[in-house]
Amino acid sequence: MKIATKAHSRHIASSSVSSLICLRWRPNHVQNRVQETPALGGFLPPLDFAKINVDAATSKNSASGSIAAVARDSSGVFLGASSVTVSGLSDPETLEVLACREGLALASDLLLQKVRLASDCANAVRSIKGEAFGPYGHIVREITTTVVNFHKVEFVHERREANREAHMLARSALFDSCGRRVWLLSPPVGVCTQPLFIS
Numbered sequence: 001m002k003i004a005t006k007a008h009s010r011h012i013a014s015s016s017v018s019s020l021i022c023l024r025w026r027p028n029h030v031q032n033r034v035q036e037t038p039a040l041g042g043f044l045p046p047l048d049f050a051k052i053n054v055d056a057a058t059s060k061n062s063a064s065g066s067i068a069a070v071a072r073d074s075s076g077v078f079l080g081a082s083s084v085t086v087s088g089l090s091d092p093e094t095l096e097v098l099a100c101r102e103g104l105a106l107a108s109d110l111l112l113q114k115v116r117l118a119s120d121c122a123n124a125v126r127s128i129k130g131e132a133f134g135p136y137g138h139i140v141r142e143i144t145t146t147v148v149n150f151h152k153v154e155f156v157h158e159r160r161e162a163n164r165e166a167h168m169l170a171r172s173a174l175f176d177s178c179g180r181r182v183w184l185l186s187p188p189v190g191v192c193t194q195p196l197f198i199s
Contacts, residue, residue, distance in 0.1 A: 045116040047074045049152070052117045054103040055166035056095035059174050063090045066173035067099035069106045070165045070191060081165075081191060082106045082182045083173035094136045096121035099170070100128060100155065101139060104146050109182060113151040118158045120167075125157040165191055 045051040052071045059065065064087045071079040084102055089095065096119060103117045119125055127140050147153045160167065169188060173181075183191075 045074050045154075046114075049074055049114045049116050049154075050079060050107070050110070050112045052103040052107060052115055053158075053163050053166040054096075054099035054117060054119050055163050055170045056092060056099045056121075057167070057170040057174055058090045058092055058095065063088055064174065064178075065090050065092075065095045066170050066176070067095055067102050068166045068169035068173055069099065069103040070169060071103075071106055071110060071112070078187050078191060079112075080106055080110045080182070080184045081169060081188055082109070082180065083169055083176070083188075084180045085173050085176045085178050087178050091135075093121065093123055093134065094139070096124040097127060097136045097139045097143075099166075100124055101143050101146070104143065104150075104153070106182070107150065107153075108146075109184065115150060115152070116154045116156060118156050118163065120158055120160045120163045122157045125155050128155050 050071055050073050052069050054067065054069045056065060056067045064085070066083060066085045068081070068083040070081045073079055082102060082105065084098075086095075086098075099121075100117060100119055104115075107115045107117075123134070127134055127136070128143055130144075169191070172188075
């Protein structure tokens with residue numbers, strides 16, 4: 001099921017996402033594990049956490065950008081996804097911080113309480129952790145205020161290879177009209193619905 005909502009007065013059109021690369025996770029039954037998976041360069045969340053990968057994209061031909069989030073449980077099962085397309089904003093780092101905010105919005109939509117949120121933008125993660133604020137300090141403050149609504153939220157930096165689904169979804173959203181799209185039951189076309197594990 002695809003749920004579309006209006007952002008202010010902007011019209012939201014249906015989106016189609018293609019050519020996404022499936023993220024593969026290997027489960028590990030050790031509590032609170034944080035080892036790195038060599039094939040992806042990413043961290044598995046603890047067993048009782050969900051993992052939300054976020055990313056942003058910008059258009060080379062217009063002052064527009066997009067952000068995306070993809071949520072899975074600790075076994076790699078798809079939980080939900082979202083994307084937002086905006087106009088008049090094309091600063092990559094600001095969009096990356098907005099993507100982290102969108103990851104929390106998706107977590108709220110899914111009623112998640114323990115979340116590991118992964119971004120491939122190190123500056124965004126450092127800012128949210130309080131090491132810097134940059135020109136998007138107001139967004140960071142909104143994120144830190146929102147975090148208190150959850151039982152536990154971890155922000156981590158991961159390499160691009162571990163973030164392919166969110167990256168491709170964000171790139172695809174550049175072609176959508178402005179607004180937010182959420183997938184709760186059926187994922188965007190191309191996002192794996194079943195976990196594929198690394199041997």
